Amino acid sequence: xxxxxxxxxxxxxxxxxxxxxxxxxxxxxxxxxxxxxxxxxxxxxxxxxxxxxxxxxxxxxxxxxxxxxxxxxxxxxxxxxxxxxxxxxxxxxxxxxxxxxxxxxxxxxxxxxxxxxxxxxxxxxxxxxxxxxxxxxxxxxxxxxxxxxxxxxxxxxxxxxxxxxxxxxxxxxxxxxxxxxxxxxxxxxxxxxxxxxxxxxxxxxxxxxxxxxxxxxxxxxxxxxxxxxxxxxxxxxxxxxxxxxxxxxxxxxxxxxxxxxxxxxxxxxxxxxxxxxxxxxxxxxxxxxxxxxxxxxxxxxxxxxxxxxxxxxxxxxxxxxxxxxxxxxxxxxxxxxxxxxxxxxxxxxxxxxxxxxxxxxxxxxxxxxxxxxxxxxxxxxxxxxxxxxxxxxxxxxxxxxxxxxxxxxxxxxxxxxxxxxxxxxxxxxxxxxxxxxxxxxxxxx
Numbered sequence: 001x002x003x004x005x006x007x008x009x010x011x012x013x014x015x016x017x018x019x020x021x022x023x024x025x026x027x028x029x030x031x032x033x034x035x036x037x038x039x040x041x042x043x044x045x046x047x048x049x050x051x052x053x054x055x056x057x058x059x060x061x062x063x064x065x066x067x068x069x070x071x072x073x074x075x076x077x078x079x080x081x082x083x084x085x086x087x088x089x090x091x092x093x094x095x096x097x098x099x100x101x102x103x104x105x106x107x108x109x110x111x112x113x114x115x116x117x118x119x120x121x122x123x124x125x126x127x128x129x130x131x132x133x134x135x136x137x138x139x140x141x142x143x144x145x146x147x148x149x150x151x152x153x154x155x156x157x158x159x160x161x162x163x164x165x166x167x168x169x170x171x172x173x174x175x176x177x178x179x180x181x182x183x184x185x186x187x188x189x190x191x192x193x194x195x196x197x198x199x200x201x202x203x204x205x206x207x208x209x210x211x212x213x214x215x216x217x218x219x220x221x222x223x224x225x226x227x228x229x230x231x232x233x234x235x236x237x238x239x240x241x242x243x244x245x246x247x248x249x250x251x252x253x254x255x256x257x258x259x260x261x262x263x264x265x266x267x268x269x270x271x272x273x274x275x276x277x278x279x280x281x282x283x284x285x286x287x288x289x290x291x292x293x294x295x296x297x298x299x300x301x302x303x304x305x306x307x308x309x310x311x312x313x314x315x316x317x318x319x320x321x322x323x324x325x326x327x328x329x330x331x332x333x334x335x336x337x338x339x340x341x342x343x344x345x346x347x348x349x350x351x352x353x354x355x356x357x358x359x360x361x362x363x364x365x366x367x368x369x370x371x372x373x374x375x376x377x378x379x380x381x382x383x384x385x386x387x388x389x390x391x392x393x394x395x396x397x398x399x400x401x402x403x404x405x406x407x408x409x410x411x412x413x414x415x416x417x418x419x420x421x422x423x424x425x426x427x428x429x430x431x432x433x434x435x436x437x438x439x440x441x442x443x444x445x
Contacts, residue, residue: 014026020079025081028060029059029061035051043147051073053069054079055068055069096169099166099168099169134168141179148188153298154193156209187219190219193299194223196226203250207254210270214270224271230367243277258270272291274300275335294306309435311439318443326393329358330358333376336398357392360384362380363377365379374401379412399430402416
């Protein structure tokens with residue numbers, strides 16, 4: 001968004017038979033305002049158009065200003081206006097140079113969209129993206145407050161202003177923490193995250209951040225603690241260590257002590273460590289009850305628990321199931337292999353006729369330090385399957401490996417069709433937290 005100058009929005013097309021179509025509004029016209037409110041983007045549009053009676057002001061493609069009134073609109077989508085992009089303008093680019101940024105560690109030669117770093121408050125509200133607050137304008141801050149847009153997801157990393165400047169490479173990074181207090185005062189709920197780097201913002205710095213964020217409760221609804229992700233492409237970037245067994249255990253110790261103290265006074269936890277911390281520490285991932293309302297699920301926190309618990313719940317109720325005769329293969333990342341292997345074994349223990357193997361795909365593309373399934377490329381998957389050399393009828397993959405349901409491609413643009421053609425297996429994609437769907441796929445149901 002611009003800093004306060006109204007940018008009229010061009011209408012790309014109008015849905016036939018819609019309310020706007022009946023009022024003779026056409027593609028190529030320019031929307032100026034709704035009920036007297038200037039329209040900058042999708043947030044303005046969907047908020048102000050969410051009314052039963054509308055007064056639209058717009059310019060025709062000939063430049064003539066017109067006004068139209070619409071009565072008894074059932075919902076925003078019934079208006080029927082379509083725009084060039086979902087946001088109705090350009091995404092906001094990140095202005096930081098974070099020492100841990102994953103995009104800066106991407107290898108060359110990938111599709112352009114993977115190198116774009118967004119920092120857009122609208123994407124935070126609509127899709128759960130995390131923002132740093134360094135790219136947000138005063139108008140956006142005030143709009144969030146005025147429209148009571150909530151919750152907002154914020155990448156905090158540290159509550160120490162000076163340390164935040166150093167970690168994020170932006171001189172504004174410390175001072176914009178004051179926006180969190182403005183949101184608190186306005187009753188805007190926030191989910192926050194701390195990307196932890198060993199020896200930088202953990203230890204005493206983590207204690208400080210947790211304490212400061214807890215002072216903002218209940219506006220601050222949750223804190224996710226996520227370990228830094230490091231690839232093999234860090235040439236020219238600051239040196240950062242990976243977490244190991246001991247350092248991961250120390251992070252969990254700090255968070256456990258914090259949660260126990262916070263729970264004593266508030267009756268609930270506030271900070272949720274990422275699954276990776278438990279796995280690196282050699283601890284079991286907690287049960288689903290630990291994650292309360294799973295407020296950080298979009299951040300990958302609690303995925304294991306939800307998948308595991310829903311799987312065993314479905315398995316306990318599945319005595320009547322009759323497996324189909326098929327051989328199933330599950331391909332996953334190194335990190336998730338122990339869990340998926342244990343789930344497959346549980347099925348075979350209950351249904352001895354079931355044939356299901358699990359393989360761990362090593363990440364050669366980003367480097368062996370990257371172990372999550374969501375960053376497996378098609379080429380690494382195919383290489384692992386060739387080494388496996390045992391035919392199967394069905395290959396099961398998590399949805400996290402693919403761009404989207406409508407664009408089922410891997411990070412390197414290998415398609416599911418290519419995988420099926422090269423492996424001669426039917427590929428079935430399983431939602432990453434749906435244990436019942438995984439069980440049914442293993443059983444061939």
